[in-house]
Amino acid sequence: MFVSILSVFSGSSQPHWTALRTWWREQARAKGSIAATSLLARNLRDFLRDSTPERRRQRYGDMEYDWEHRVNTTSGTVGWRARLLGCFHSPYQPTEPALFHEMMAALPIAFEQFTFIDLGSGKGRTLLMASEYPFRKIVGVELIAELHQAAEENIRAYRSATQECSEIEAVCGDACDFSFAGEQLVLYLFNPLPEAGMRRMMANLEKSLAANPRAVYVLYHNPLLAHLIAGSSAFAWLGGTEQYSIYSARSGGQTG
DSSP: OHHHHHGGGTTSOHHHHHHHHHHHHHHHHHHOHHHHHHHHHHHHHHHHHHTSHHHHHHHGGGOHHHHHHTOOOOGGGOOHHHHHHHTTSOOOOOOOHHHHHHHHHTOOSOGGGOEEEEESOTTSHHHHHHTTSOOSEEEEEESOHHHHHHHHHHHHHOOOTTOOOOOEEEEESOGGGOOOOSSOEEEEESSOSOHHHHHHHHHHHHHHHHHSOOOEEEEEESOTTHHHHHTOTTEEEEEEOSSEEEEEETTTOOOO
């Protein structure tokens, strides 16, 4: 059965095979091979369903931000290869602007003292929205090359009279292995990783905090894996809503 499912990828490139093998090994290790294969089949069915013309038209429903700022951050223009990779990393979905600004308003910080990092930054909409605040620096990390390239283009094209941070960097790399610099951070997550990857990322972050205690906030949009942060002795829950949660490093305290 597994071999027949793999045949779907016969026309795909090496990154797709690598992503599939890594994903399946992690799922099989955690849930068993039968459950992993069943989940793979469901993911592929979802991918095919989302490839229909009707579903593609629905993905263009997030275009208002792009029209206003003359950028391309919509999920409607994401190619099938990037969407297929998203099945085994994280599907691309841009953050809604009103909710982003609500989350920023909930942070008890002086923005100019912090670096903003978006893991799984996609086409860069969150990086652009973050630039409306006076962060020291803004960094986006995206694994899928097509989305990373779009983010770089959007950063170059973006113009706003209210932009307060112009130091924006897009990095093409794996968020699981991101090396956190010893700065005060706001870390933004919109479910960028499967559970195994999220555990690796949290281990890296905890190691960085142990080596250099400081103020670090995790802003987690749609916190499906919130238990991984809530279970960390390095972080305390500050608050949030059904749509997001905010955590603070216990070693850093509040800066505001």
